[in-house]
Amino acid sequence: METKTIISRVRCIRPFTALELRDKGEVSFCCTEWTKTGPLGNLWQTPLEDIWNGPVARHIRQAFYEGRFEEVCRADVCPVLMSEVEQDIFAPQEKTVLFALSRPVIDDISTGNTLLSQGPSYVLLANWHACNSGCIMCGPFRECYHAKKGHREVKILKKEILKNKDAAFARLLAGSILKTFPSIRVLGLTGAGDPFFRPDTRELLLKKDKPEHLSIALFTNAALLNKRMWSKIAHNRFLYINVSVDAAEKKTYEYIRRFLKWEQVKKNILLLGSLRRQGCFPLLILNFTVMRSNLDQILPFIALFGDKGPDRLYFQRVRGNIANRENFFDGQCRDEQLLKKLEDIKKQALGLALPGCNVQFGNL
Numbered sequence: 001m002e003t004k005t006i007i008s009r010v011r012c013i014r015p016f017t018a019l020e021l022r023d024k025g026e027v028s029f030c031c032t033e034w035t036k037t038g039p040l041g042n043l044w045q046t047p048l049e050d051i052w053n054g055p056v057a058r059h060i061r062q063a064f065y066e067g068r069f070e071e072v073c074r075a076d077v078c079p080v081l082m083s084e085v086e087q088d089i090f091a092p093q094e095k096t097v098l099f100a101l102s103r104p105v106i107d108d109i110s111t112g113n114t115l116l117s118q119g120p121s122y123v124l125l126a127n128w129h130a131c132n133s134g135c136i137m138c139g140p141f142r143e144c145y146h147a148k149k150g151h152r153e154v155k156i157l158k159k160e161i162l163k164n165k166d167a168a169f170a171r172l173l174a175g176s177i178l179k180t181f182p183s184i185r186v187l188g189l190t191g192a193g194d195p196f197f198r199p200d201t202r203e204l205l206l207k208k209d210k211p212e213h214l215s216i217a218l219f220t221n222a223a224l225l226n227k228r229m230w231s232k233i234a235h236n237r238f239l240y241i242n243v244s245v246d247a248a249e250k251k252t253y254e255y256i257r258r259f260l261k262w263e264q265v266k267k268n269i270l271l272l273g274s275l276r277r278q279g280c281f282p283l284l285i286l287n288f289t290v291m292r293s294n295l296d297q298i299l300p301f302i303a304l305f306g307d308k309g310p311d312r313l314y315f316q317r318v319r320g321n322i323a324n325r326e327n328f329f330d331g332q333c334r335d336e337q338l339l340k341k342l343e344d345i346k347k348q349a350l351g352l353a354l355p356g357c358n359v360q361f362g363n364l
Contacts, residue, residue, distance in 0.1 A: 011069055012080045015060050016109060017099040019052065019120045021127040021173070023192065027051050027343025029060065032045040033319070034078040036071070044169070048180055049119065058114035065112050075128060079363060098122055098217060098239065100185050119181035122217075126191030128170040130198045133221055134258035135246075136326065137318050138291055167199070174200035178211065186239055188217040196224035205233045215239040222268045223260045230275065240283035241276075243269060248300035255256050284310045290364060291318040295338060306354040315349075316362040 010016075014029045021027055025044035028035065037060060041051035049055065063072045075081040100121045101109075108116050129138075178184060187204075195201040195218060205216070215237045222243045247253035250262040257265075269286070276284040286305055291297065302313055318327050328335040342364065351360050 004330065010064050010109060012064065012073070012078075013101060014080070015057065015064060016105055016116065017101060017120055018124070019048075020124040023127055023129060025127075025169075029057070030078075034074050036074060040166050043173075045276075049115065050071075051241055052119055052181075053115050060327050061114040061116075065114075074227075077363075078135045098186055100240060102183065119183040121183055121185045122188065123177060123181065123184050123186075124188035124191045124217075125170075125174060125177070125201060126188075127173065128167070128190075128198055128200065130167075130193040131221075132194055132197040132223055133260050136256055136258070136293075136322075137291065139268055170198070171200040171203070172337060174204050178214070180210075185213060186215045186217050189219065191219055193298040194221055194224065196220060196229060205236060208235050210236070212237075218242065219244070221257065221260060221265065222272065223265050225268050225272070226264075227271060230271070234280065234329075238281035240285055241272060242285040243272065243283060244287045244289070245269065245301070245305075246287075246291075246297075247294050248304045252297055256291075256293060269305065270308055273305070276309045276311070283312070285312045285314055286310045288315045289318050290315055290342070292328050292335075292338065293326060295342060295345070301350055302352060302354070302359060306352070306357050306359075310357055312358045314360050315361060315364060317364050 018029055019027060020030060021042075021043065022032070022039070025042040026032070026039040027041050027043055027048065032039065037056055040056045040060075043051060046054065060072045063069055069075065069081065073081055102118055102121060104117045105121075131138075172314050177187070189195040189201045189205065190198060193201075195205060200296050203208075215238045218241045220241070222245075239279060245253075245265070246256050247262070253262040253265070254260065272284055275281065286301075286302055288294070288298065298315065306313060317329050320327060325333040327333055328338045346361055346364065350361075352359065
């Protein structure tokens, strides 16, 4: 198979660069909703390094080499495959690119190897959903560690988190992942739960003896990322900080992100904006999941935070069937009137001039 032909068919480099570790031990290259193959394997049953070059992983890579990516991926929902832009794997790779290709892996792709000579450059620890929030869109995946006694909501003590069946394994994995794959250049924290609430990832962030080449892609609700916490983690090299917000005022925010306090979160976001302007890290993203309850908050959200330091305001659609018919995009609750209203809002939003801040609508 000619090298040029192979390269032109590699529409996505995640099967050659990335691993996402998910709950119940499952491992994937990317969001499992984007695939047709299911997980690559289960790290409770198979060593992680064996999953990386296991039969499912190699099958997916071969499908990409042969231009049969639609047999293994859902091209109708995957944002990479929906894009018309082909990836040039020979383009210079900066050290802080999320899915960076090393020269050995580029050589593997050039010759059509499915058994890669190096491990992943990016690993996302989405393997434990322990969180301090009870977001309405998280549904059954939520492990927010709150309980109800009568009409009172009572926070469960943090020591209860450590009794969770996944806790010991998650902490062991977080402590060993960099030794398992010295190839890792970017570590994603976390994609599930909050990195400052999860003991395993919080401990990892607090550690100072990490490899110099390692960058952190941080995903958080920012409720615990205050000035004091920043002073403890500022030694890390952050690729970016991505904060999920979803509202522009107290009532809507505290309805969507239950158990969190709007004023504290807003204060922490403004702190991050200030730190970004000071050059303390290279990229600040504010993420907004669009649903029925916050559709009218999109423009106020842009007005509130657009000039406060973020580089990007990213809007994406809610997924699945969640409580109170929040998903108005598809299924029985699809609402054409709201979809039209969203299109009008998008036109207004994209017409705004925000120096230094990019407004993006991902899958809307």
